Amino acid sequence: xxxxxxxxxxxxxxxxxxxxxxxxxxxxxxxxxxxxxxxxxxxxxxxxxxxxxxxxxxxxxxxxxxx
Amino acid sequence: xxxxxxxxxxxxxxxxxxxxxxxxxxxxxxxxxxxxxxxxxxxxxxxxxxxxxxxxxxxxxxxxxxx
DNA sequence: GAATAATGTAATGTATATGTTACACTTAAA
DNA sequence: TTTAAGTGTAACATATACATTACATTATTC
Numbered sequence: 001x002x003x004x005x006x007x008x009x010x011x012x013x014x015x016x017x018x019x020x021x022x023x024x025x026x027x028x029x030x031x032x033x034x035x036x037x038x039x040x041x042x043x044x045x046x047x048x049x050x051x052x053x054x055x056x057x058x059x060x061x062x063x064x065x066x067x
Numbered sequence: 068x069x070x071x072x073x074x075x076x077x078x079x080x081x082x083x084x085x086x087x088x089x090x091x092x093x094x095x096x097x098x099x100x101x102x103x104x105x106x107x108x109x110x111x112x113x114x115x116x117x118x119x120x121x122x123x124x125x126x127x128x129x130x131x132x133x134x
Numbered sequence: 135g136a137a138t139a140a141t142g143t144a145a146t147g148t149a150t151a152t153g154t155t156a157c158a159c160t161t162a163a164a
Numbered sequence: 165t166t167t168a169a170g171t172g173t174a175a176c177a178t179a180t181a182c183a184t185t186a187c188a189t190t191a192t193t194c
Contacts, residue, residue, distance in 0.1 A: 001109060015140060016141065017140075025182070026183060027140090028142090028143080031141065031143080032181095032182090038182080039110045039180085040109050041108055042068060042106055042107050042112055042127055043134070044181090045109055046127075046128075046131075056128055057122050057123050060109055064113075067113060067114075082170060084169090084170075092152070092153085093152075093154080095153080096152055098172065098173080099151090099173090107152095108152095111151090
């Protein structure tokens with residue numbers, strides 16, 4: 001599951017730990033999502049969106065062929 | 068977890084059963100998502116998007132206050 | 135060059151998304 | 165007025181998202 005979490009997290013000047021706190025998960029969960037090793041739930045995706053002020057499409061959209 | 072799955076599924080002229088088949092889950096899962104009783108995974112959200120030709124933001128965005 | 139911050143990741147446990155089976159209700163077609 | 169299609173939902177099983185704890189590596193910073 002490729003995504004742009006890392007790009008926008010850094011752009012928002014947040015560490016993994018800070019983002020994790022803001023969205024209510026652990027640092028490890030953020031790390032694994034950034035690495036594409038987790039298939040996060042919609043609720044967590046939305047929390048990340050709010051935290052870095054981006055939309056679902058901006059952070060999590062991937063075309064059908066490359067899912 | 069409110070969403071617009073039902074609206075766009077009907078618009079795409081699909082039954083719950085047909086959408087479920089297209090995205091590779093059971094009818095029950097679609098039903099529960101439409102009813103807002105499940106917090107679906109990103110991968111499933113994307114599959115639903117492809118099936119009804121809509122984006123994540125169109126189907127699944129909800130503002131922070133109403134999550 | 136030791137101390138600390140930021141990150142990667144492994145092992146194990148828990149909560150929950152999803153599957154399976156099944157039954158009930160509603161509605162449209164026959 | 166039955167038959168079948170579409171939908172809601174409950175009980176139980178399984179897979180996996182996420183937590184917890186812990187250790188390692190790589191910059192910084194003192």
